[in-house]
Amino acid sequence: MRVLLVGSGTAATRHARNVRDLVADIDGIHVVSSRSQLPELEALYGGVQIWRTVPSAVQNECFDAAIIAPASSETARALDACVRAGIPCLVEKPLGVGREDVRLIDDLFHDKGKSEAWKRSRMSFQYRFSPAFRELHRVISTGGLGELLGVSVVFSEYLPSWKPGHDWRRSYSARQDLGGGVLRTQCHELDLVTVLLGSLQVDGAIFGFSNALALDVEDSVHVLGHGRLFGDYVPVSVFLSMCRPESERLITASGSEGRAVLDLRSGSLEFGRTRKFQGCDRETLFRQVAADFLQSEEPQGATLEHGFELTRLLEDIRAAAARTNPSATDRSDSQPI
Numbered sequence: 001m002r003v004l005l006v007g008s009g010t011a012a013t014r015h016a017r018n019v020r021d022l023v024a025d026i027d028g029i030h031v032v033s034s035r036s037q038l039p040e041l042e043a044l045y046g047g048v049q050i051w052r053t054v055p056s057a058v059q060n061e062c063f064d065a066a067i068i069a070p071a072s073s074e075t076a077r078a079l080d081a082c083v084r085a086g087i088p089c090l091v092e093k094p095l096g097v098g099r100e101d102v103r104l105i106d107d108l109f110h111d112k113g114k115s116e117a118w119k120r121s122r123m124s125f126q127y128r129f130s131p132a133f134r135e136l137h138r139v140i141s142t143g144g145l146g147e148l149l150g151v152s153v154v155f156s157e158y159l160p161s162w163k164p165g166h167d168w169r170r171s172y173s174a175r176q177d178l179g180g181g182v183l184r185t186q187c188h189e190l191d192l193v194t195v196l197l198g199s200l201q202v203d204g205a206i207f208g209f210s211n212a213l214a215l216d217v218e219d220s221v222h223v224l225g226h227g228r229l230f231g232d233y234v235p236v237s238v239f240l241s242m243c244r245p246e247s248e249r250l251i252t253a254s255g256s257e258g259r260a261v262l263d264l265r266s267g268s269l270e271f272g273r274t275r276k277f278q279g280c281d282r283e284t285l286f287r288q289v290a291a292d293f294l295q296s297e298e299p300q301g302a303t304l305e306h307g308f309e310l311t312r313l314l315e316d317i318r319a320a321a322a323r324t325n326p327s328a329t330d331r332s333d334s335q336p337i
Contacts, residue, residue, distance in 0.1 A: 001026055001294075004063040004087065005041075006054055006078045007070035008033035009172075010163065011092050013040055014283075015067045015124075018290035020044055032057055032070070032078070054078045058085040065294065068092060069124075071172040072179030076101035079121075079304075080108050088120035090293040093187055094314055095123070095307035097179035102315060105308050122293045123302040123310075125191050126285035129292075132269040133192060135276060136253065136262045140196055140229070144271075145255025150235045151196065151227075152252045153189045155182075159213060159242040173242065174215050181217035182242045183207075183314055189264075190223075190238065191302070191310050192251060197227030197234055200313060205320040212243045219243040223317055 001023050005016050008031055016029060030049040031038060041048050051057035058081055066082045068075055069092040076096035082089050096105050112118045127133055140148060160168045172178035173185040194200050208220035223238040249264035260271040267280030292301045 001064045002028070002030070002062065004030050004032065004054075004057055004061075004066040004082070006032045006066060006068045006074075006082075007092075008035055008038050008041065009069065009071075011124075012067065012069035013044075014286055015069055015090065015092075015290060016041055016044060018287050019067065019294065022287070022291055022294055030057055030061060030063070054081040058082060058087065063087050065090070072097050072184055073172075073177065075179075076104050080104055083108060083112050083115065083117045083121065086115070086117045088117050088293075090122055090124055090290065091304070091307060092124050093191070093307065093310070094179075094184045095304070095311045097184065099315065102308075102311060105304075105311065109304075109308065118304060120299065121304050122289070122299050123304065123307040124286075124289050125188060125302040125306075126282065126289045127188050127192055127264060128195065128302060129285050129288040130264070130267060131280055132262055132267050132276060133251075133264075135269050135271075136251070136260055137196060139260055139271060140253055140255075143230075144258070145253060145260060146257030147232060147255060148229050148234050149254045149256060150237070151193060152250075152254070153193060153236075153238040153240075154248055154250045154252075155186050155189050155240045156244045156246055156248045157186075157242055158245045158247070159219070161245075169215075174213070174217065176216045180215075182219055182240045183221050183317060186240050186242065187310060187314060189240070189249070189251060190313060191306070193227070193236060193238070194306075194310065194313070196253070197229055197236070199309075200225050200227050200236060202313070202316045202320050204324060205317045206324050207321045208241075208243075210243045218321075221317070221321070223320075 003019055005012055029045050032051045032054050066087045066089045068078045068089050072094055173180045202225045204224045206222045207218035210219050213219050220241040225236045227234045251262040253260045262269050269276045292299045
């Protein structure tokens with residue numbers, strides 16, 4: 001198997017390690033990167049072929065699969081080039097950034113949505129594979145909480161602590177030009193809400209730009225919305241922050257007959273008096289995503305259609321935040337699609 005890796009950061013390197021561990025007949029790895037040397041990847045594979053652009057790689061070589069994990073601002077164009085070349089892709093979130101990327105992906109879907117490359121491609125939403133999340137989905141979808149009265153999401157971490165020893169201000173999460181900001185960087189919880197409820201309609205949003213980090217992208221976001229389950233209206237509240245030292249990742253589902261709390265940090269689910277699935281780590285989930293994409297005849301992970309719908313949801317949230325407080329969001333591309 002010949003694999004193209006687009007990107008050379010932390011996420012890309014993690015995927016490259018999983019590819020090496022999962023694929024016995026890997027025929028080296030080709031990497032699209034602006035760097036001239038990639039010591040960690042070279043150590044993994046005993047050497048790599050480096051390309052400067054995705055078009056140059058796919059026009060000169062044949063690939064069986066592509067792992068797309070560059071800065072968010074580059075993802076849509078990389079996906080477009082790979083799928084049009086007939087290459088199935090595993091794609092890091094988000095699928096695109098801004099209105100132009102939405103249009104690009106929409107055009108790609110209309111042109112190649114029935115191709116094998118599109119249909120076999122998957123999004124890297126690893127938390128969908130969490131046993132605790134799957135149990136929460138089962139409990140909600142079978143009426144285990146009674147009438148679902150609301151869903152609350154809290155994500156709280158501290159950006160400078162994500163990559164010790166690195167200049168966090170240069171990371172894509174901290175930079176508008178690379179498609180950063182907490183909304184796009186930490187959209188996993190929003191993806192999980194759409195799985196639980198089928199979809200999420202945005203009723204309002206507020207962006208925060210704290211003095212703590214002094215970034216040109218939002219470091220917190222509050223979202224109010226709603227979904228429907230069994231025809232019933234379900235309120236949803238979401239708070240995402242990358243400027244708080246306290247770390248927590250919780251999804252709480254409250255029903256007329258009980259409450260369930262999913263802790264994504266510990267991989268556990270509290271339901272009634274029980275606590276299940278303690279200790280499912282992120283690396284195991286990443287490996288399951290890669291195995292599903294590379295080895296399954298019928299992959300079960302999130303499709304590109306799911307990734308596209310989430311991208312549109314993120315743009316809806318940005319547009320809602322711009323309507324709430326234009327002066328706070330005029331530094332971002334937040335206009336309605």
